Structure formats: C-alpha cells, structure tokens
Amino acid sequence: MSTYPNLLAQAEKLRRHNRQGSFQTKERYFEAFKRFLRFVAEEYRLEKLQNLSGKHMHSYFAYLKEKGLAPSTIKTEASAIRFWHDQIPNAKHALPSNADLSLERRRYGDKDRTWSDSSYNQMLLECVGADRLDYASCMALARHLGMRIHEVLRLDAAAARSALKTGILTFKGKGGMWRSVPINEQARIALRDALTCTKPGHKLFVPDDKATDKAIYELQKFIREHRAKFRFPDSDGRVPITFHGLRHTYVAEHYTRLRRAGDTDLAACKKLAPLLGHKRPEIVHAYLAKELIARFENGGDGDV
Numbered sequence: 001m002s003t004y005p006n007l008l009a010q011a012e013k014l015r016r017h018n019r020q021g022s023f024q025t026k027e028r029y030f031e032a033f034k035r036f037l038r039f040v041a042e043e044y045r046l047e048k049l050q051n052l053s054g055k056h057m058h059s060y061f062a063y064l065k066e067k068g069l070a071p072s073t074i075k076t077e078a079s080a081i082r083f084w085h086d087q088i089p090n091a092k093h094a095l096p097s098n099a100d101l102s103l104e105r106r107r108y109g110d111k112d113r114t115w116s117d118s119s120y121n122q123m124l125l126e127c128v129g130a131d132r133l134d135y136a137s138c139m140a141l142a143r144h145l146g147m148r149i150h151e152v153l154r155l156d157a158a159a160a161r162s163a164l165k166t167g168i169l170t171f172k173g174k175g176g177m178w179r180s181v182p183i184n185e186q187a188r189i190a191l192r193d194a195l196t197c198t199k200p201g202h203k204l205f206v207p208d209d210k211a212t213d214k215a216i217y218e219l220q221k222f223i224r225e226h227r228a229k230f231r232f233p234d235s236d237g238r239v240p241i242t243f244h245g246l247r248h249t250y251v252a253e254h255y256t257r258l259r260r261a262g263d264t265d266l267a268a269c270k271k272l273a274p275l276l277g278h279k280r281p282e283i284v285h286a287y288l289a290k291e292l293i294a295r296f297e298n299g300g301d302g303d304v
Contacts, residue, residue: 004041010049011037014087021083032080035213036060042217052085053093054100061101066220067149068244111239112289114249115143119227119241126226134205135222137190139246144187145169146250146276149243153215155204160191173277181275219243251276251287259296 015030040046040056057078064074078098085095115123120143127136138152151173163169163183169191170180183191194204202208206215220243227241239245251272258268269281276284285293 002041003045003047004038006047007037007041007049008034011084014049014084018087020087029080029083032077033084036077036081038211038213039063039217042214049085049088050090050092052088052091052095054096057081057096057101063217063220066224066242066244067216068242068247112291113239113242113245113287114252114289115241115245120246120249122229123223123226123241126229127222130222130226132222133193135219137194138205138219139243140186140190142243142246143249144184144190145181146247146254147171147181148174148247149216149219150174150212153203153205153212153219155194157195157198157200157202157204160195160198160204163191164188164195175277177277179274179277247276248287251284252289252292255284255288256292265293265296 011030011033015026018026020026021029036056039060040052043059044056046052046056061074061078064077069077075098078101082095085091120139123139124136127133127139138149141147141152141155142149151171155171159169159171167183168180169183169187170178172178191204198204203212206212223241223243254272254275255268258271259265263271266281269284272284273279273281276287278284
C-alpha cells in the first residue's frame with residue numbers, strides 16, 4: 001500500500017503554517033514537492049518527511065533525467081523540494097546540492113540515445129509476455145511519431161478516432177503547444193488497438209482512477225526493469241534505453257531520410273522541428289548523435 005496519502009498530509013500541514021515566499025511560488029513549488037513525495041512513497045515506502053535524504057533526491061532526479069526533462073526544469077524541481085524540506089522541523093538529513101546531483105546543462109548530441117531495432121523488438125516481446133499490450137502501443141507511438149511520454153499517455157479516444165479518419169494525429173504537447181503529425185501504418189495499428197478497449201470520452205492508456213504522473217512512472221519503471229535482460233551488439237555505444245530514446249530514434253531516422261533525399265542539415269532540421277513541437281530548428285541537434293551529423297557533413301550517407 002502506498003504511503004503517499006500520509007506524506008501528503010504531513011506536507012499539507014507544512015503548507016498551512018508556512019509564511020515564506022509569494023503565493024504563486026509556494027503553489028508551484030508545492031505541486032513539484034507532491035510529485036517528489038509520490039515518487040518516494042512508491043519507490044521507498046517512506047513514511048515521515050523528516051527521513052527524506054540524499055538517496056531519495058538522487059533516485060528521483062535520475063528518474064526525471066530519464067523522462068527527458070530539460071535541465072532548467074529539473075533545477076526548478078530541485079529548488080522546490082529544498083524549499084519545502086527547509087520547512088520540515090527536525091529534518092534528519094541535508095539534501096544534496098545541484099552539483100552533487102550533476103544537474104549540468106544538457107550537451108547536444110553527446111551520446112547516441114536511439115534504440116536499436118533489436119532492442120525495440122525485444123522490448124515489444126517483453127510487453128507481450130507481461131500482458132501489457134498497452135505499453136507496446138505507447139512505445140510504437142513514440143517510436144513512429146516522435147511523441148513524448150506525457151503526450152502519449154494523455155491521448156484520448158476522440159484524438160485517436162480523428163487520426164484514423166484523417167491520417168493526422170493532433171495533440172497537445174510540451175508548454176501547451178498543439179501539433180499535428182502524419183501517422184504511418186504502425187501508429188495506425190497502435191491507435192486502432194487502443195481504441196478497441198477505450199470508451200468514448202476516456203484516455204487511451206490511463207484509467208480514470210489513476211493520475212497520469214503515476215502512469216508515466218510505471219511505464220518508465222517497466223522499461224528500466226526489462227531493459228537489463230537484453231543487450232545486443234548493435235546497441236554498443238548507446239546509453240541505457242529509455243522511453244524518451246524512442247523520440248531520438250524517430251528524429252534520427254527522419255533526419256537520415258531527409259539528408260539522403262538531398263536536404264541540407266538546416267533544411268532537414270526546419271522540417272523536423274515542427275513535428276517535434278519545437279520552434280527553433282537547431283534544437284533538432286539535441287536528438288542527434290554528433291557522429292550521425294558528421295557522417296553527412298563528411299560526404300557519407302549516414303551509414304555506420
């Protein structure tokens with residue numbers, strides 16, 4: 001049984017007695033603190049706020065990095081947690097600094113975060129074996145449409161039906177920005193399968209009685225628990241696979257296709273940026289291993 005309700009009650013008591021900071025800051029920080037508490041309740045069964053420690057912070061921020069959150073967002077989460085931790089009477093442990101948590105700025109194209117075909121296919125088999133066909137559909141949408149995990153899990157039946165009819169999936173992304181992405185056959189199958197067990201007006205992959213944040217955590221946890229079962233030769237040099245890595249895979253494949261068709265680096269990035277929900281084309285490089293870009297710039301066709 002989760003200890004989250006108990007931790008939340010303790011946190012609410014802190015909020016009622018706190019007089020520091022503006023109302024807007026306190027509310028924003030409290031929402032971030034609640035996300036942290038849900039994580040430690042699920043992962044560690046923590047019962048008292050006084051026992052929060054560095055190991056909880058390190059674990060939580062490793063999880064946030066795995067989700068693909070921007071460094072600036074993660075730093076804000078850290079500030080929020082420290083703000084409320086400072087209000088805890090008789091706290092037993094000091095929390096780590098940003099430097100201790102390695103919250104440096106993201107380096108573009110530093111490592112290959114894509115999934116190999118064999119890793120992707122093996123993970124789908126793990127989904128089937130665990131009777132989690134919904135997870136397989138979620139991964140297919142990220143793999144073939146470049147969707148973030150929260151974008152996939154917030155999809156509802158109406159969006160899926162419209163996509164199957166028009167061939168275009170329209171959804172709200174990061175920062176409330178809407179975008180439309182053409183679907184391929186694999187995405188069409190994933191949406192169709194999800195619709196078979198979803199009633200009108202409901203989300204495709206998240207039950208009404210479950211918070212989306214919790215569903216995100218559970219899907220990420222499934223990947224972490226099963227990825228250790230396989231490592232193929234063609235995955236050498238890649239970082240451990242994460243859900244967000246499927247978005248990197250989508251970008252790498254489309255970038256490669258556009259460059260092979262004759263587009264320059266800038267032209268390819270301009271076409272990809274809106275499909276990813278970004279306004280600046282240079283952001284596309286954040287999803288590409290620098291070696292892939294270099295191969296095209298050196299006159300190659302993107303092959304290793």
